[in-house]
Amino acid sequence: MQLALIRHGQTDWNLRGVMQGRTDIPLNDTGRAQAEAAVALIDPAEWDLVVSSTLGRARETAAILARGLDLPVAGAYHDLVEQDFGAAEGTPVSEIDVRWPGRAFEGKEPDAEVGPRGVRALERITVDHAGARVLAVAHGTLIRHVLGELSGHEASSYPRLDNLAMSELERAADASWRVRTVGGAPFAEVLPSLLAVELAA
Template identity: 40%
Template sequence: MTLICLVRHGETDWNAEGRVQGKTDIPLNQKGREQAELCGESLNPNDYDVLVTSPLQRAKLTAEIMNNYLELPMIEMEDFAERSFGDGEGLTFEERTRLFPDGNYPNKEDRHSFNQRVMGAVNRVSSMYPGKRVLVVAHGAVINQILHTLSNGEIGSGKTKLLNTCISNIHYQEEKWIIKNYNQIDHLTKKV
């Protein structure tokens, strides 16, 4: 059985301000660094075999901070980068609602291509690490798309607000992916 533990990156200033980040490469803020520390500290290094991260700096730094506790082999995978939200990136909720009331941002990565990219990455990880326990640090829309696809739309995109450094676990067994849990944040109740 292959296990993938999905971790959303720590907080950025744009997260705190309610701005859409997408592919814009925004760094972690201090709270985000603290969240990454708490997340890494809470995980048992013996529970994982490898760490995979999006190359965007907010995810990569979250992974690096966590890996100070885990000391796992770490690789970057471009296909776990956040969805491009085109002209919506950098806008607050109010600005997005005013400028694009239908939620369609020009130049946004279309949902079908995004889903193919993200689910392709999940399946590639499963092929590369069969029977292994893989920790993946990615982004809110990426993880929500995975949850949406695996739950047939019951959770995930448009329904689930994933918190920074939340943990979601999926398992591949009997030829299919199963969601074990999602949006777990017990590790954050210590300080942040």
């Protein structure tokens, strides 16, 4: 099975540098244009369907991609939603580390739970759409945690993902997942920077 995790398009909170998390902020016009532009970069012959997280910005991005690629939208998965940042949501990112040293936000979903939750979504998609080639629209932090969970590297070591960045996964015959690309770059090219960040930590 082939699956690509795609970050949703831009929102006004993304533009303003505000912590978003589970807050259901819609796409802005730039985000819609980003999704439209991404259609031209994706070969519809390589994919069968589109799914998303249940948050509006992901669902709208998925709908734009599906329409442009002439693919069906085949479901929304709660386990693909962004990490819950609790009390920090709505706060400028530039203020986060001052207000919450160590990023210990009240009500925050524990970092250690995010990757496994995202992998549960992959497994659910595999059951629901066995053998399909799936585009899954989700969220930047969630995607980084999933990549970390699957590759054995820290989510924080992964680079920030741009809006509409695509990271491709492949499910092997033994049911394990392999990270093929990160934001469009081959995993082998990303790996040295992951190791460098982890060695420096």
